[in-house]
Amino acid sequence: MKKLIAMLLALVMVLGLAACGSSTPTETEAPAATGAAGETQAAANTPAGEGRVYYLNFKPEADAALQELAALYIEQTGVPVKVVTAASGTYSDTLTAEMAKSEAPTVFNIGNMSGLKDWDEYALDLTDTALAGELSTDDFNLYNEAGELKAMGHCYESFGIIVNTALLEKAGHSLEEITNFETLKAVADDIHARSAELGFDAFSASGLDSSSSWRFSGHLANMPLAYEFRDDGVVEQPATITGAYMDNFRSIWDLYITDTSADPKSLSTSTADESKAQFTEGKAVFYQNGTWEYAGLLEAGMNSEDLAMIPIYCGVEGEEEAGLCSGTENCWAVNSQVSEADQQASLDFLYWLVTDEVAAQKMVDTLGALPFKSAPEPTNVFLADGNRMLEEGKYTVAWAFNHTPNVDSWRATVVTALAAYSADPTDANWEQVVSAFVDGWAIEYNMVNG
Amino acid sequence: MAKSKRSVNLVQRPIRRFAPIFILPTFLAFVIGFVWPFLQGIYLSFCSFNTPKDAKWVGFSNYVKAFQDPGFANAFWNTAAFAVVSIILINVVAFFIAFALTQKMRGANLFRTVFFMPNLIGGVVLGYIWSMIFDGILKNYGTYLTANGTYGFWGLVILVAWQQIGYMMIIYIAGLQAISEDMLEAARMDGATGRQTLFQVIIPNVMPSITTCTFLTLTNSFKMFDQNLALTGGLPSVIQDGAKVNITELLALNIYSTYNINKSWHGVAQAKAVIFFILVAVLAISQQAATRRKEVQQ
Missing domain, CATH: 1.10.3720.10 (MetI-like)
Structure with missing residues (x-):
């Protein structure tokens, strides 16, 4: 009898773990996980027979604003709007879990083309909606193979090198000097050489800890990808890449890890907070990041007049004419599998978000630039810098990394190789980076499409 | 002796009869939270799916891919x-x-x-x-x-x-x-x-x-x-x-x-x-x- 019980217990334990492995993905109820996030439930005065809106939000930093707007919308129209925010880094898990429920999200985010492949069947064709009519540009939208507008880029962001202009001037240089890779290198080398005397260095730490590595495996890696795709006329996810601009990638990476106070051997453990702190505390002049950092930098006590964003230069022919890298991973999709009333309610809500004066202002303040006709101008100086460059006729460097197949996995391989190279910068180790880039791309492409 | 045996039966018989009712809530919880997801998990391993709602039967191909x-x-x-x-x-x-x-x-x-x-x-x-x-x-x-x-x-x-x-x-x-x-x-x-x-x-x-x-x-x-x-x-x-x-x-x-x-x-x-x-x-x-x-x- 004892034996039998023990066997049964053993069986129950192993069954327990298989059930864990096999049931649907973790249902992270977002509000509990993020703390800041919350749910806004419909007021009691819901008009009967109307649709509901369930907005599954992708950006934790936009949660507070969206909750406020949802409350305002409920007050004005009585339509029930629920905003749920997925905890940072858990969006796809949350989306999968929520979509399986009967009260599924009516508005959700699709990040890029591979996201669209996964969720195409769930996304409503937005082509002839009133919302689409409000768009000021088509650049940030996602179309499926049939050419239907399935996900609408509703804000865009830019990244480049953030400069502390006060420190730059203190070192005896100015922004105007920097127009391409050679001049950037000259300025950075000079600051690095005099770092002991100046009390600050050129670049903040290029940390490869997971909190920071996306700045390089994602954003910096965009440089060789974007130029290669530009030359080859690539507009869709390619099966293979050539790595034609990998030498440029090496130049800029070498600059990042040389002209800095950070030890290149310990980059794999250096975090985003460290890097940001070096910049906000005035220990570094340059800090590669995006327009979304603006509010955080002001909060950390920096002055907006001391901040500017310049393009990432890596020694490509004609890069004097380059602007910032602009694009988006924030595309609205409306769930096609909910009732028509719900779909319409969702479209109305989104339309209100970008056309209502109060709402659009709040959206701009939170999300940066909005590609909608009636949206007000952003106050963010980085976005203003980006707009100025566009007005001067400079070209936008596209977000080529949106085409990356199996993106997290591809980046992990690149980060592994970059960390090894930084600790020991030999040609052989750079070959590993190139292999992670080029061979890794083909492998991940086959994984995803095979 | 005979009397005490009868009284034991008087207590035990109703309990025995109603045993299934006592077990039922736990058993239901076990089935809902455990047996059913487990079986569904096995079923899904033979399917191509995004959410469990849209599962399509594909046979053993998932297993072939897993082993490769x-x-x-x-x-x-x-x-x-x-x-x-x-x-x-x-x-x-x-x-x-x-x-x-x-x-x-x-x-x-x-x-x-x-x-x-x-x-x-x-x-x-x-x-x-x-x-x-x-x-x-x-x-x-x-x-x-x-x-x-x-x-x-x-x-x-x-x-x-x-x-x-x-x-x-x-x-x-x-x-x-x-x-x-x-x-x-x-x-x-x-x-x-x-x-x-x-x-x-x-x-x-x-x-x-x-x-x-x-x-x-x-x-x-x-x-x-x-x-x-x-x-x-x-x-x-x-x-x-x-x-x-x-x-x-x-x-x-x-x-x-x-x-x-x-x-x-x-x-x-x-x-x-x-x-x-x-x-x-x-x-x-x-x-x-x-x-x-x-x-x-x-």
Whole structure:
């Protein structure tokens, strides 16, 4: 009898773990996980027979604003709007879990083309909606193979090198000097050489800890990808890449890890907070990041007049004419599998978000630039810098990394190789980076499409 | 006599009759929360799906893909090696600490508490803390934890040993204390050496504890997930023979990352989970059978 019980217990334990492995993905109820996030439930005065809106939000930093707007919308129209925010880094898990429920999200985010492949069947064709009519540009939208507008880029962001202009001037240089890779290198080398005397260095730490590595495996890696795709006329996810601009990638990476106070051997453990702190505390002049950092930098006590964003230069022919890298991973999709009333309610809500004066202002303040006709101008100086460059006729460097197949996995391989190279910068180790880039791309492409 | 028997029946008969009703709530909970998801999990391993609602039957192709994945094979061998090393290390060390702490020594209770404490910390927290400790140490040698698979593997072994030794120690202490003083005294009177006492009296008598502890360490090693995720996350991630392999990934983490590739891999991850279940079930049950045979009846 004892034996039998023990066997049964053993069986129950192993069954327990298989059930864990096999049931649907973790249902992270977002509000509990993020703390800041919350749910806004419909007021009691819901008009009967109307649709509901369930907005599954992708950006934790936009949660507070969206909750406020949802409350305002409920007050004005009585339509029930629920905003749920997925905890940072858990969006796809949350989306999968929520979509399986009967009260599924009516508005959700699709990040890029591979996201669209996964969720195409769930996304409503937005082509002839009133919302689409409000768009000021088509650049940030996602179309499926049939050419239907399935996900609408509703804000865009830019990244480049953030400069502390006060420190730059203190070192005896100015922004105007920097127009391409050679001049950037000259300025950075000079600051690095005099770092002991100046009390600050050129670049903040290029940390490869997971909190920071996306700045390089994602954003910096965009440089060789974007130029290669530009030359080859690539507009869709390619099966293979050539790595034609990998030498440029090496130049800029070498600059990042040389002209800095950070030890290149310990980059794999250096975090985003460290890097940001070096910049906000005035220990570094340059800090590669995006327009979304603006509010955080002001909060950390920096002055907006001391901040500017310049393009990432890596020694490509004609890069004097380059602007910032602009694009988006924030595309609205409306769930096609909910009732028509719900779909319409969702479209109305989104339309209100970008056309209502109060709402659009709040959206701009939170999300940066909005590609909608009636949206007000952003106050963010980085976005203003980006707009100025566009007005001067400079070209936008596209977000080529949106085409990356199996993106997290591809980046992990690149980060592994970059960390090894930084600790020991030999040609052989750079070959590993190139292999992670080029061979890794083909492998991940086959994984995803095979 | 007859009267008391009748009164027992009077009480027992209604209870027996209504037994199913008493069992029902728990049974329903078990079916809803456990049996049904488990069966659905097996069904989904034969399907292509994004959410469980849109599952389409595809037969064995998920299993074929799972077996062809070099990352899965790598994770399997990692897990096997990890299980062997950690089972031996944890049980041997835990046994000797327990042995030492059951001798009459001062502060034994304090030590027991201290050794048990790591077990109270969650796996993810432990993983992050230990990754900082290891990186802090390795920094002095100009390297870092995810530089190669060896550091990551032994790092995980150290972490898990540190976490689990205290727990197994408690089980061994209970086992050791259950050995009757008479038996040990008899061994002493018969002139048994310390070594003989240990191997021929003590160990056979704590065999039930050994069964329990090896079972727990075996299943824990195979199910290892949070510590693996937080310590190295499977890194370094390299290209080997034209395929992507996460060098320090164990089985559970491999299943998780497979699921996250995209929707065409959801079913494959599901198939891997079923293979994983069968593997752990077979191992755990045969281990139980093997060590039980060595137990002595008291």
